[in-house]
Amino acid sequence: MSKGKGKDKMKSAAKLKAVEENQLPNTYLDLPRAWRDMLLIRRFEERAAQLYGMGLIGGFCHLYNGQEAVAVGLQYAQREVDTVVTSYRDHGQMLVMGMSADGVMAELTGRIDGYSKGKGGSMHMFSREKNFFGGHGIVGAQVPIGTGLGFSHKYKGDGGVCVTYMGDGALNQGQVHESFNMAALWKLPVVYIIENNLYAMGTAVKRHTSGELYRRGEPYGIKGVQVDGMDVTKVYDAAEEALAHARSGKGPVILEMQTYRYRGHSMSDPGKYRSKEEVELYKTTRDPIDTLRSKLIADGLMDEAQLKDIEKEVKQIVADAATFAQESPQPDPSELYTDILIES
DSSP: OOHHHHHHHHHHHHHHHHHHTTSSOSOOOOHHHHHHHHHHHHHHHHHHHHHHHTTOSOSOOOOOTTOHHHHHHHHHHOOTTOEEEOOSOOHHHHHHTTOOHHHHHHHHTTOTTSTTTTSSGGGOOOBTTTTBOOOOSSTTTHHHHHHHHHHHHHHHTOOOOEEEEEETTGGGOHHHHHHHHHHHHTTOOEEEEEEEOSEETTEEHHHHOOSOGGGTTGGGTOEEEEEETTOHHHHHHHHHHHHHHHHTTSOOEEEEEEOOOSSOSSTTOOOTTSOHHHHHHHHHHTOHHHHHHHHHHHTTSOOHHHHHHHHHHHHHHHHHHHHHHHHSOOOOGGGGGSSSOOOO
16 A cells, blocks of 8 residues: 555544544545445345336336435435435435335335335335435425425524435426525525436436536526536535535535436336447446445455455345345235324
């Protein structure tokens, strides 16, 4: 190991120690842990695809394969008080926020031990405990909710920020721009994340959106930044800056994460609107997990044996989650009438 790399490793260890001793906020990009979390998302989604093919997951199922660096990099820059809301491609956010793989998989398979008692499925899971305010099936509908969460943070004065995800296709929804206007006008602590995976369902971004996506907030005075969403370190750096901006009372920020999904829009989408060569190019040259794996080895942070141990751990977590989900009971028909009304 070179002296420079040795010093970097020592600085990294010192910062982690400071976090653990509460001398720094709980925001730290632990690269080995980030690699483990991205791998967990990838393996979880692969197993979900298998269960879908077996008929154990019904309805819609949108996978996050390829976009793992976005959720992980953003989450590592957040604080415990922050909230998150997203659309239907939501399993990655759930897992990195600490929701259990068992509970997420059980919900996917419609079982009582799922996060929404088997009634929400892939697109509608929530965890108030983890400050995850759900995946939402209507395109762009989560953006006003995220703006409202930002208003809640400001009203309470709790120092929190709402991280609000959307796809590139959702950016053209009217309610998104109404939200931008309100958030800018009231300087709400919201960081809007555009996950630009180049396709709104089967329509290429160049065919459905005019201009640069990250600049869509300029008429409202919202700062926008374009980020390499396939590199977890770049995502983290951009997230730290954006969250600090929003948290300081300066208003919302838009981050356009340039990323790519390997699977179709959903499990029912064969993805024939793009070439196999295009998909393979991203997998072989831009994959966020492979890129970070190479960096960990090159920088002397991990060796092959340690990485294989993590792979075994992740494989077991996912296998256990699949078993847990299949052994969890179906919800009783009476569950149709629960959690639909709060009586004061």
